[in-house]
Amino acid sequence: MATIGHNNLNAKLVLLGDMGAGKSSLVLRFVKGQFLEFQESTIGAAFFSQTLAVNDATVKFEIWDTAGQERYHSLAPMYYRGAAAAIIVYDITSTDSFSRAKKWVQELQKQGNPNMVMALAGNKADLEDKRKVTAEEARVYAEENGLFFMETSAKSAANVNEIFYEIAKRLPRAQPAQNPPGMVLVDRPAEGSRAASCCS
Amino acid sequence: MYGTQSKIDLALEYQSQIQILRPSIHSRRANLTVKFQDLYGFTVEGNVDDVNVLNEVREKVRERNRVWWALEASKGANWYLHSTNIGQGGGRALKSSLKLSSLANAITLKRLIRQGIPPVLRPKVWFSLSGAAKKKSTVPESYYDDLTKAVEGKVTAATRQIDHVRTDNNNNVFDIHEIWDWFSDHHLLWGLTLLAWFPLDLPRTFPGHPWLDTAEGHAALRRVLVGYSFRDSDVGYCQGLNYVAALLLLVMKTEEDAFWMLAVLLENVLVNDCYTNNLSGCHVEQRVFKDLLAKKCPRIATHLEAMEFDVSLVATEWFLCLFSKSLPSETTLRVWDVLFYEGAKVIFNVALAIFKMKEDELLLTHHVGEVISVLQRTTHHLFDPDDLLTVAFDKIGSMTSNTISKERKKQEPEVMKELDQRLRRLNSLNVNGK
Ligand SMILES: Nc1nc2c(ncn2[C@@H]2O[C@H](COP(=O)(O)OP(=O)(O)OP(=O)(O)O)[C@@H](O)[C@H]2O)c(=O)[nH]1
Ligand SMILES: [Mg+2]
Numbered sequence: 255m256a257t258i259g260h261n262n263l264n265a266k267l268v269l270l271g272d273m274g275a276g277k278s279s280l281v282l283r284f285v286k287g288q289f290l291e292f293q294e295s296t297i298g299a300a301f302f303s304q305t306l307a308v309n310d311a312t313v314k315f316e317i318w319d320t321a322g323q324e325r326y327h328s329l330a331p332m333y334y335r336g337a338a339a340a341i342i343v344y345d346i347t348s349t350d351s352f353s354r355a356k357k358w359v360q361e362l363q364k365q366g367n368p369n370m371v372m373a374l375a376g377n378k379a380d381l382e383d384k385r386k387v388t389a390e391e392a393r394v395y396a397e398e399n400g401l402f403f404m405e406t407s408a409k410s411a412a413n414v415n416e417i418f419y420e421i422a423k424r425l426p427r428a429q430p431a432q433n434p435p436g437m438v439l440v441d442r443p444a445e446g447s448r449a450a451s452c453c454s
Numbered sequence: 455m456y457g458t459q460s461k462i463d464l465a466l467e468y469q470s471q472i473q474i475l476r477p478s479i480h481s482r483r484a485n486l487t488v489k490f491q492d493l494y495g496f497t498v499e500g501n502v503d504d505v506n507v508l509n510e511v512r513e514k515v516r517e518r519n520r521v522w523w524a525l526e527a528s529k530g531a532n533w534y535l536h537s538t539n540i541g542q543g544g545g546r547a548l549k550s551s552l553k554l555s556s557l558a559n560a561i562t563l564k565r566l567i568r569q570g571i572p573p574v575l576r577p578k579v580w581f582s583l584s585g586a587a588k589k590k591s592t593v594p595e596s597y598y599d600d601l602t603k604a605v606e607g608k609v610t611a612a613t614r615q616i617d618h619v620r621t622d623n624n625n626n627v628f629d630i631h632e633i634w635d636w637f638s639d640h641h642l643l644w645g646l647t648l649l650a651w652f653p654l655d656l657p658r659t660f661p662g663h664p665w666l667d668t669a670e671g672h673a674a675l676r677r678v679l680v681g682y683s684f685r686d687s688d689v690g691y692c693q694g695l696n697y698v699a700a701l702l703l704l705v706m707k708t709e710e711d712a713f714w715m716l717a718v719l720l721e722n723v724l725v726n727d728c729y730t731n732n733l734s735g736c737h738v739e740q741r742v743f744k745d746l747l748a749k750k751c752p753r754i755a756t757h758l759e760a761m762e763f764d765v766s767l768v769a770t771e772w773f774l775c776l777f778s779k780s781l782p783s784e785t786t787l788r789v790w791d792v793l794f795y796e797g798a799k800v801i802f803n804v805a806l807a808i809f810k811m812k813e814d815e816l817l818l819t820h821h822v823g824e825v826i827s828v829l830q831r832t833t834h835h836l837f838d839p840d841d842l843l844t845v846a847f848d849k850i851g852s853m854t855s856n857t858i859s860k861e862r863k864k865q866e867p868e869v870m871k872e873l874d875q876r877l878r879r880l881n882s883l884n885v886n887g888k
Contacts, residue, residue, distance in 0.1 A: 294659070297693060301823070328876065
């Protein structure tokens with residue numbers, strides 16, 4: 255069991271995004287350092303945990319890797335409820351998946367934990383020649399919406415640890431002792447992340 | 455080229471490739487994790503005890519075989535067809551004037567099925583007892599062939615998701631060069647057939663299985679899934695069905711019979727709308743399950759609730775994939791044996807049993823991760839189906855299909871209200887958003 259001390263914190267993290275965008279692959283790369291050419295499609299959601307040391311603290315991520323198919327959308331609140339962080343994943347070779355990512359961002363801004371640290375991951379960055387979404391377009395969108403953005407590749411491992419590390423750094427440090435495990439209740443906004451913008 | 459090979463004997467194809475791996479002397483000594491193939495060709499990881507359990511299960515299967523054949527010999531082939539199904543239509547059946555022998559058969563049959571249908575007889579017994587045979591008999595002989603031919607090359611929302619074609623820029627045209635690249639990258643000899651698009655969910659269904667994960671297996675699975683999506687456009691294609699259909703293919707041996715089993719499962723056995731647009735049926739089942747857990751395993755329910763652990767976090771997958779992603783194959787199929795005879799309430803029995811079996815361990819958990827690892831460890835190692843089914847049917851206490859139907863009726867309006875509210879909130883987001 256994870257201890258919740260001054261320098262240790264548990265953070266619930268959820269991955270959202272279109273089916274096949276590479277959510278499970280990112281988690282598998284981060285947790286086990288592996289990549290599978292054919293990753294089983296996720297039904298409902300899968301749970302993983304992984305600990306990261308960041309500066310003076312240890313962050314234990316409790317990761318919910320959700321199913322991407324549109325109709326599974328109605329199950330998502332169960333997984334993002336109380337999450338301290340979210341990675342919204344799209345596939346750089348698909349504009350559809352980018353639109354879908356934007357919808358997730360919108361939903362989290364309205365329904366999620368207001369201090370949630372949100373990251374946008376443009377995955378499959380190794381498939382440069384099939385690219386449909388430019389990094390610039392995504393960066394601008396992310397900036398406007400107070401997310402931080404990285405292009406990742408679960409296949410080559412590029413930026414995978416980095417994105418989790420970056421999230422860990424941005425998580426609020428204050429961790430009142432009475433918090434239920436698995437929840438990070440924040441009493442100040444996450445360092446470096448802007449407040450969610452509304453109706454610009 | 456795809457529609458022509460629909461009736462191959464699938465089981466024989468892959469069974470020839472299955473070897474029983476015996477643990478080496480080294481692994482026996484060190485109690486290492488070994489990889490081995492189970493009865494249906496899945497590679498599983500386990501320790502030496504697991505291998506031994508699996509060998510015992512094989513022996514038990516042989517024993518069941520003898521019992522079933524002896525019954526056929528004494529009562530005649532298809533004797534089970536003359537028994538009344540006391541599982542699904544209990545009340546009605548008892549009221550009607552039925553023959554005593556048929557009732558006796560029904561009682562025997564229910565008990566026998568809970569003890570397991572031998573794999574060789576599964577296709578035949580499932581097909582008749584589930585109602586699939588009857589369903590098939592109401593349409594022309596050529597229904598399935600016609601269906602697969604008619605849908606060949608058609609592109610719909612469902613085929614796009616099975617195949618995972620990207621329809622970028624909002625049109626339905628896919629880039630033929632990209633597809634060609636993909637095929638040559640993967641050295642597939644499928645060529646530029648009508649079916650040339652990304653079959654994403656096919657290789658992602660039990661990857662590595664010696665038959666399912668071959669071009670032939672993918673093609674068969676695709677035909678069943680696409681065929682069904684045309685039969686019922688409300689269901690279309692729902693992720694999760696790929697696993698269910700794949701296992702049906704392995705059991706039924708012919709693609710057409712697998713198709714009819716899928717049809718009877720979705721149309722008659724399971725509750726409505728489990729797989730349709732917002733999975734409302736699945737939401738209903740989850741609420742019923744939570745209530746049942748509180749009734750049948752109150753200590754666990756209270757403990758988990760105090761931890762803010764929502765059992766649906768894990769149980770949703772069980773209900774949607776009918777345990778095929780969590781339990782070892784023979785154990786899953788033993789559950790399905792009963793499911794096809796007694797109905798969808800069986801899923802509750804089994805899901806409750808998984809919690810019940812680990813009551814003591816679960817009560818010691820303090821953390822979401824611990825709960826999940828207890829449950830996963832349990833399900834993945836349930837190589838002996840009887841361990842699970844004994845708890846499911848003897849320790850949970852009786853639940854009739856009737857009481858469960860009532861529970862569902864109670865939950866339905868709440869679920870609908872909740873889903874509706876959510877939809878409205880999301881729509882208002884889209885209107886107000888940029
Ligand atoms: N080239 C490349 N392929 C990737 C990468 N990440 C994932 N894939 C492949 O894309 C496919 C889908 O990946 P998954 O990780 O299963 O996608 P998912 O988002 O979890 O999909 P669902 O579970 O269906 O929602 C798999 O076949 C992966 O091998 C990547 O960075 N580069
Ligand atoms: Mg996944």
